[in-house]
Amino acid sequence: MTIRPLSILPAPVLRKLAAPVKTVDDDIRQLMDDMLETMRHEQGLGLAAPQIGVSLRVIVMDCSDDNDPEPMIWKMANPEIMAASDDTASMEEGCLSIPGYRGEVTRPAEVEVKFLDEHGTEQQMRADGLLAACVQHEIDHLNGKLFIDYLSRIKRDMIIRKMTKDARIDRDD
Numbered sequence: 001m002t003i004r005p006l007s008i009l010p011a012p013v014l015r016k017l018a019a020p021v022k023t024v025d026d027d028i029r030q031l032m033d034d035m036l037e038t039m040r041h042e043q044g045l046g047l048a049a050p051q052i053g054v055s056l057r058v059i060v061m062d063c064s065d066d067n068d069p070e071p072m073i074w075k076m077a078n079p080e081i082m083a084a085s086d087d088t089a090s091m092e093e094g095c096l097s098i099p100g101y102r103g104e105v106t107r108p109a110e111v112e113v114k115f116l117d118e119h120g121t122e123q124q125m126r127a128d129g130l131l132a133a134c135v136q137h138e139i140d141h142l143n144g145k146l147f148i149d150y151l152s153r154i155k156r157d158m159i160i161r162k163m164t165k166d167a168r169i170d171r172d173d
């Protein structure tokens, strides 16, 4: 497993529509493992492939909390939301690609997701609570959408402006 460098806003890959995975093969399994390693290294709950510069529909998550006896690790190719509840829930979200910023995001409280697991087998998952927010956040990444898009325009523009400025400063170093 390899820790891969993160794509940080305003990296264009974060705004692209990611391509579906054709076959879950060794390359995809390697990608999933690298993503998990990178996510853990950065202490994130989830990671989408575009966040390491790979424009493919792959996400990983580890949304276990202290109450879970076992780690809840998910590796998904081509995840798709099949159903979403009318009930909504608000949660403060952050993103490894937008370090230093957080914001309250309102999403459906419960979702049903279908996906291919690491063996290419179709699976379904029903999620609520933190996992529901996490899986929706990661699937958004595959569609070029970020949590800041749910915030007020003023707040979103402020974050984009500051991150763009920081990126310029980094390049000038």
Ligand SMILES: [Zn+2]
Binding pocket: 094, 095, 096, 097, 137, 141
């Ligand atoms: Zn994110």
